Amino acid sequence: MLISGGTVVDAAGERACDLRVGADGRVEDTAIGLVPRPGEPVHDATGKLVVPGGVDVHTHLNLPLGAVRVSDSFATGTRAAALGGTTTIIDYVTVQRGEDPMETVGLWQSWARDSAIDWGLHLTFTEPASESTLAAATAGGITSFKLYLAYPASLQVDDGTALRLMRAARRHEMLVNLHCENGDAIEELRREAVAAGRTAVAEHARTRPAALEAEAVSRAAVLAEITGAGIYIVHVSSADALAAVRAARQRGVDITAETCPHYLYLDASRLEGEDAADFVCTPPLRDSWHAEELWRGLADGSIQTVATDHCPFWRADRRAGMAHPHGDAADFTDIPGGLPGIETRLALLFEGVRAGRITVADWVRLCAEAPSRTFGLWPEKGSLQIGADADVVVWDPSRRQPLGASYLDMAVDHSPYEEMVVTGWPELVLSRGRVVARDGRFTGEQGWGRYRARRPRTYLGPGE
Ligand code: MN
Numbered sequence: 001m002l003i004s005g006g007t008v009v010d011a012a013g014e015r016a017c018d019l020r021v022g023a024d025g026r027v028e029d030t031a032i033g034l035v036p037r038p039g040e041p042v043h044d045a046t047g048k049l050v051v052p053g054g055v056d057v058h059t060h061l062n063l064p065l066g067a068v069r070v071s072d073s074f075a076t077g078t079r080a081a082a083l084g085g086t087t088t089i090i091d092y093v094t095v096q097r098g099e100d101p102m103e104t105v106g107l108w109q110s111w112a113r114d115s116a117i118d119w120g121l122h123l124t125f126t127e128p129a130s131e132s133t134l135a136a137a138t139a140g141g142i143t144s145f146k147l148y149l150a151y152p153a154s155l156q157v158d159d160g161t162a163l164r165l166m167r168a169a170r171r172h173e174m175l176v177n178l179h180c181e182n183g184d185a186i187e188e189l190r191r192e193a194v195a196a197g198r199t200a201v202a203e204h205a206r207t208r209p210a211a212l213e214a215e216a217v218s219r220a221a222v223l224a225e226i227t228g229a230g231i232y233i234v235h236v237s238s239a240d241a242l243a244a245v246r247a248a249r250q251r252g253v254d255i256t257a258e259t260c261p262h263y264l265y266l267d268a269s270r271l272e273g274e275d276a277a278d279f280v281c282t283p284p285l286r287d288s289w290h291a292e293e294l295w296r297g298l299a300d301g302s303i304q305t306v307a308t309d310h311c312p313f314w315r316a317d318r319r320a321g322m323a324h325p326h327g328d329a330a331d332f333t334d335i336p337g338g339l340p341g342i343e344t345r346l347a348l349l350f351e352g353v354r355a356g357r358i359t360v361a362d363w364v365r366l367c368a369e370a371p372s373r374t375f376g377l378w379p380e381k382g383s384l385q386i387g388a389d390a391d392v393v394v395w396d397p398s399r400r401q402p403l404g405a406s407y408l409d410m411a412v413d414h415s416p417y418e419e420m421v422v423t424g425w426p427e428l429v430l431s432r433g434r435v436v437a438r439d440g441r442f443t444g445e446q447g448w449g450r451y452r453a454r455r456p457r458t459y460l461g462p463g464e
Pocket residue numbers: 058060309311
């Protein structure tokens with residue numbers, strides 16, 4: 001296929017040129033004036049942007065949570081992702097305490113085989129992991145794992161375990177992803193709130209203050225400094241946490257950071273209304289001035305990546321709660337947390353381009369290039385250089401798209417952006433050269449997606 005007349009934007013810059021997709025599903029050529037071959041389909045991209053398919057490195061598909069489950073499967077979630085211009089995801093395998101991590105990986109692989117786009121996996125450790133587990137993970141192309149510094153009852157690791165796993169990450173050339181909130185202090189604040197009868201949804205944000213997010217980022221950064229591990233802070237939600245990231249990087253810590261569109265567009269006032277339960281996520285939505293600082297962080301390079309933390313639940317499950325599937329959620333602590341977003345990330349960030357907050361080049365870097373580089377998928381993903389996978393999005397910068405749930409494809413019955421209409425949406429999406437979405441219609445196939453083994457992280461100099 002020849003994509004002609006568009007403006008190609010990738011790490012190599014922004015230039016008016018044509019792009020040829022080879023029969024092998026890779027980018028064959030990018031140049032001015034490519035001549036169609038006999039029988040070659042031509043897509044006229046005049047006035048459109050031609051960009052690498054989005055790489056979403058933070059998703060939760062099919063994840064069980066207490067008595068409920070994330071509403072999107074790998075089949076439905078990746079289909080929605082493709083429609084919105086994302087062609088690669090990395091999903092978190094969540095290993096519960098007592099489980100064999102590689103067995104849990106096998107379970108995730110059995111689910112993920114339904115994917116319509118390419119996929120990779122991160123691990124999540126909730127207790128110490130053995131050398132053989134880490135060796136098996138990296139040998140299988142899982143070169144990052146997450147640690148939670150929150151949720152003491154189920155997911156949290158203590159600082160000693162975190163330090164030990166950071167040393168191991170360095171030995172095994174892995175990247176350590178961290179959910180940064182001070183779980184023990186938050187648990188106490190939640191107990192206090194419930195005991196005092198403060199059980200409304202808005203307490204979710206009040207009991208998880210930004211200061212406790214920043215504290216956990218700082219603590220993680222100190223452990224990274226001691227161990228020499230590379231760390232990646234998932235879903236930075238506040239100015240406080242961003243300041244901690246910047247401070248750590250300034251003194252030489254190997255630290256990168258991610259934020260999510262919902263922290264850029266939504267604020268804590270959403271937790272006051274009738275639909276409050278639909279806006280519970282962790283870290284919580286903040287006062288709106290935090291978003292201004294996050295946008296600045298995206299523009300100045302302090303935050304490298306935008307991912308979704310896609311974690312949707314049916315409204316009925318949100319109302320019922322995790323522990324009480326047949327009743328009403330007892331209080332704010334029982335609402336399953338997480339927002340849909342896998343379909344809308346590129347469009348929401350493109351609004352930032354339109355508003356002059358970031359450039360088109362920033363948009364491509366944040367949504368595709370940086371996540372690919374950070375997680376060992378470069379240059380096959382997030383790039384349009386010759387030989388890269390032909391995961392290509394022809395982006396129509398003037399196409400209007402409402403973000404209400406009924407206009408979107410994700411398996412969820414509410415949208416955090418119900419009244420919003422964006423300008424800019426894919427008109428054509430290719431996954432390894434195959435058209436998987438055209439003019440808002442899915443044309444791909446369940447199971448087309450392939451597992452992508454990821455490269456280990458490169459560390460310079462000896463570890464401890
Ligand atoms: Mn998450």
